[in-house]
Amino acid sequence: MKTVLFISIAAVLALAGLCPAQETCPNTKASQVPARIQDSGPFKRCSVGIAILGHQFGIGGGRCPMLRLITPAHQECRGNVNIGTRCVYEQTLAVRQQRCGCMWTTVIGTDGTGIIEGECVCVDAGTAGTVEDASTETCH
Amino acid sequence: MKLLSVWIACIALAAILLVEIRRHPRPAGTSPVAAERAAQDPRPVDLDPSTDLPRAALGPEGDPTPPARERPRLSPSELLERLRAVARAYAGGDVPALEANLEDLLRDPRDALAVLDRLRRGGLRSDAEALRGAVMTLTAGVTLYNQPDWSGPPDGRAFLTCVLDALPDVLSPELEDLVDGIAEARAGDRAILDLSWLAKILELRAAHPELAPTFSLLLANVAEDLRGTEGFERFYALLLGETADPMAVKVSLAALLSSQPEAFLPLAEEMFARARSDPGLAGAITQAIASSAPVAEAAAALARLTDGSQYLEFATLGARGGALDALQAEYSALAAGGENARARKMLVSGMAAEKEEVLLGIAGTDPDPRVRLQALLTGSLGREVGTEFLSAVAGAYGRRGDPANDLSASGAVLVADNILRASPGESREGAKKLLLEIAADASLVDADRFEAIAALRPWVSADTFQGWVIGGQTIR
Numbered sequence: 292m293k294t295v296l297f298i299s300i301a302a303v304l305a306l307a308g309l310c311p312a313q314e315t316c317p318n319t320k321a322s323q324v325p326a327r328i329q330d331s332g333p334f335k336r337c338s339v340g341i342a343i344l345g346h347q348f349g350i351g352g353g354r355c356p357m358l359r360l361i362t363p364a365h366q367e368c369r370g371n372v373n374i375g376t377r378c379v380y381e382q383t384l385a386v387r388q389q390r391c392g393c394m395w396t397t398v399i400g401t402d403g404t405g406i407i408e409g410e411c412v413c414v415d416a417g418t419a420g421t422v423e424d425a426s427t428e429t430c431h
Numbered sequence: 432m433k434l435l436s437v438w439i440a441c442i443a444l445a446a447i448l449l450v451e452i453r454r455h456p457r458p459a460g461t462s463p464v465a466a467e468r469a470a471q472d473p474r475p476v477d478l479d480p481s482t483d484l485p486r487a488a489l490g491p492e493g494d495p496t497p498p499a500r501e502r503p504r505l506s507p508s509e510l511l512e513r514l515r516a517v518a519r520a521y522a523g524g525d526v527p528a529l530e531a532n533l534e535d536l537l538r539d540p541r542d543a544l545a546v547l548d549r550l551r552r553g554g555l556r557s558d559a560e561a562l563r564g565a566v567m568t569l570t571a572g573v574t575l576y577n578q579p580d581w582s583g584p585p586d587g588r589a590f591l592t593c594v595l596d597a598l599p600d601v602l603s604p605e606l607e608d609l610v611d612g613i614a615e616a617r618a619g620d621r622a623i624l625d626l627s628w629l630a631k632i633l634e635l636r637a638a639h640p641e642l643a644p645t646f647s648l649l650l651a652n653v654a655e656d657l658r659g660t661e662g663f664e665r666f667y668a669l670l671l672g673e674t675a676d677p678m679a680v681k682v683s684l685a686a687l688l689s690s691q692p693e694a695f696l697p698l699a700e701e702m703f704a705r706a707r708s709d710p711g712l713a714g715a716i717t718q719a720i721a722s723s724a725p726v727a728e729a730a731a732a733l734a735r736l737t738d739g740s741q742y743l744e745f746a747t748l749g750a751r752g753g754a755l756d757a758l759q760a761e762y763s764a765l766a767a768g769g770e771n772a773r774a775r776k777m778l779v780s781g782m783a784a785e786k787e788e789v790l791l792g793i794a795g796t797d798p799d800p801r802v803r804l805q806a807l808l809t810g811s812l813g814r815e816v817g818t819e820f821l822s823a824v825a826g827a828y829g830r831r832g833d834p835a836n837d838l839s840a841s842g843a844v845l846v847a848d849n850i851l852r853a854s855p856g857e858s859r860e861g862a863k864k865l866l867l868e869i870a871a872d873a874s875l876v877d878a879d880r881f882e883a884i885a886a887l888r889p890w891v892s893a894d895t896f897q898g899w900v901i902g903g904q905t906i907r
Binding site: 331 | 570617804805842
């Protein structure tokens with residue numbers, strides 16, 4: 292009887308050793324990170340060049356960055372607690388870069404001169420990098 | 432004869448001095464030192480009870496310039512019509528009309544101040560065109576009266592003080608437009624709202640905490656061209672007083688990091704640790720570090736702080752003189768120990784000025800696929816690559832599935848897309864070929880194939896994908 296019991300215990304211990312211990316659930320969830328648009332200088336102003344009372348300067352026009360980075364909305368693992376779930380990274384998303392500049396429009400005035408600098412225009416230059424996108428999955 | 436020459440020279444000098452004194456009259460009782468002090472420490476100006484307009488802005492004796500006397504002041508209806516004309520001329524790109532109407536409005540500073548008065552009292556809310564013209568006129572006034580060779584009146588600083596003092600009474604959204612115009616107003620290459628206005632801006636923010644985020648925008652160029660320890664105490668006070676306002680933190684921390692990095696970099700990192708739940712504030716801190724801390728310390732600090740998304744900060748740092756060496760050194764130190772792959776990825780993102788072979792070296796040797804992909808993205812974004820680069824990309828993609836040195840299909844699409852945009856000739860053709868291969872590969876996930884098609888579309892003929900079906904969807 293003792294022998295049977297010993298063998299049984301040994302078998303259980305052996306199985307416990309062979310099988311990997313069940314992974315503990317971290318009880319975390321993914322955190323939402325909103326999309327972000329960031330502008331980087333040096334900034335220009337797409338202003339109208341004018342001369343008033345003998346002084347030349349620019350007025351108006353939008354502020355124009357040299358480049359713009361667009362980070363998509365994504366989820367990150369920041370350790371936020373949620374019972375029974377885990378946060379896992381599952382894909383990468385592209386961070387796009389745009390290059391910006393003032394779009395000039397030349398306007399001929401009544402005296403035959405006059406230049407107006409119009410709007411700041413940004414065009415897609417490609418992918419600057421990636422951010423990891425996480426999701427929340429149930430622990431099994 | 433000699434005596435006569437000396438006498439003539441003295442007469443000439445006296446005449447020149449007389450002309451100069453008349454051209455640049457000094458207010459009675461104002462010494463040059465006092466004038467300089469006043470310029471450094473702008474204070475609220477007196478109001479002239481007779482006109483309800485700030486007297487100091489009008490010049491030494493509250494009188495307009497001789498040209499203003501030649502023409503009577505604009506009547507209220509003329510003033511409104513000129514403001515509308517300014518807005519119309521600007522919108523229509525009619526520069527001569529814009530100049531003529533602005534000259535009419537700004538020739539007599541009392542008219543310019545009357546515009547401010549109308550805007551402050553909300554009297555233009557029902558006239559959108561005049562409202563736009565008023566904001567434009569005041570921005571032009573601030574700019575004109577603060578040009579280096581402007582002899583006034585009005586005194587440029589006094590006029591700008593009037594405009595700043597009126598801001599709390601200006602309603603949104605014209606308030607934001609006016610703040611933006613003033614913050615960006617320039618005299619030559621320099622911002623008019625420079626460091627000497629810091630105290631005034633802080634005073635405004637303190638007096639109107641509900642408008643502090645808007646007034647913070649006035650700080651945008653205050654720290655421009657900051658040298659040495661100039662304004663150090665004021666920036667320190669700003670940082671201590673405004674630990675939650677991103678613009679105030681960014682400007683003050685940038686100034687302090689450039690003047691005393693050893694003292695303020697640890698503080699910046701501590702502030703960042705506390706600001707993790709506030710992305711705006713956290714970004715302000717990392718941007719200040721990237722733009723202003725010494726490059727080596729900035730590279731190390733940003734590597735410690737990054738969560739893998741601070742592309743702007745690393746791009747800013749990478750564009751600074753000497754930063755490339757700092758980024759390389761930090762990357763090498765981390766790579767040697769196989770540490771912090773996220774930081775390595777971000778350090779590589781800042782190496783836009785790095786040689787192609789160095790980036791290819793990182794792409795071929797770094798143990799982390801994210802870093803390898805970043806090296807290829809940095810090497811191909813906005814710069815022309817050679818065929819060797821394209822071969823490396825195709826080779827890494829061909830090894831997909833090998834965790835040691837592969838490139839995923841999604842990564843290959845991103846890099847090939849960059850190459851298409853920036854590299855003409857053979858490299859572009861090679862990138863097209865790679866993308867077509869990915870798009871046609873039925874063993875890949877549909878999302879990667881669709882991305883490849885999206886990247887290719889601007890570069891191939893419309894019928895390239897005729898009859899293609901991916902994931903049950905016909906490609907149009």
